[in-house]
Amino acid sequence: MTDGKPIVRMRGVEKLFHRGAEEIRVLHALDLEIGAGDFLALMGPSGSGKSTLLNLMAGLDRPSSGSIEVGERRIDELSRRELSRWRARHIGFVFQFYNLLPVLSAMRNVELPLLLLPMSGAERRRRAETALEIVGLSHRAKHTPRTLSGGEQQRVGIARAIVTDPTLILADEPTGDLDRKTGDGILDLLQALNREHGKTIVMVTHDPHAASHAARRLYLLDGQLSTEMAA
Secondary structure (H helix, E strand, O other), X not given: OOOOOEEEEEEEEEEEEEEOOEEEEEEEEEEEEEEOOOEXXXXXXXXXXXXXXXXXXXXXXXXXXXXXXXXOEEHHHOOHHHHHHHHHHHEEEEOOOOOOOOOOOHHHHHHHHHHHOOOOHHHHHHHHHHHHHHOOOHHHOOOOHHHOOXXXXXXXXXXXXXXXXXXXXXXXXXXXXXXXXXXXXXXXXXXXXXXXXXXXXXXXXXXXXXXXXXXXXEEEEOOEEEOOOOO
16 A cells, blocks of 8 residues: 655656657656555556666666656666666666576575675675565575576566665556466565565566556556546
């Protein structure tokens, strides 16, 4: 549940791309607030700009105009180096295809984001163990991705996303590569992280069933957000 304090504030955000002489406006004067403890599902047709919006929140891309605050920090004003340091501490990513390093164990994959932070090896291991325990995979810590099921790999991905205790978890189609039963387990885990651990989550999905697990839904169409799906 949200406590009402905004974690994300986007004001007048525009995003333009150029294809030769053609100008493509993906986001148009977009405003958005996400409260601390919210679980928001972003929906919309393919190519509507959902992943672009997620990348802007993560500081992986910059708006053409407008302002973006995450946790009271104007990230659109940060340098590339400052953004890299900021992301390491404040953003946890969950990907559709897991993005695990195949030669590393589950434990080592979870530890990776911590290498960017000033802490001892013992502290990294402790945090990784805790994250794997939260997602129910302590018993698989030494296994490499190829010996894990798709659902287990995504749980490792979620453990990696939460290991830094980030301000914001961004999940891009987290169940898109999973069957319905396995996907429901991942969605239940995200709900538990939101409800029991107070994590703020933004999930991009095209699946209404997945979106129904979120606390609220917004639809992106023609560069604008709406609470109603377009007819």
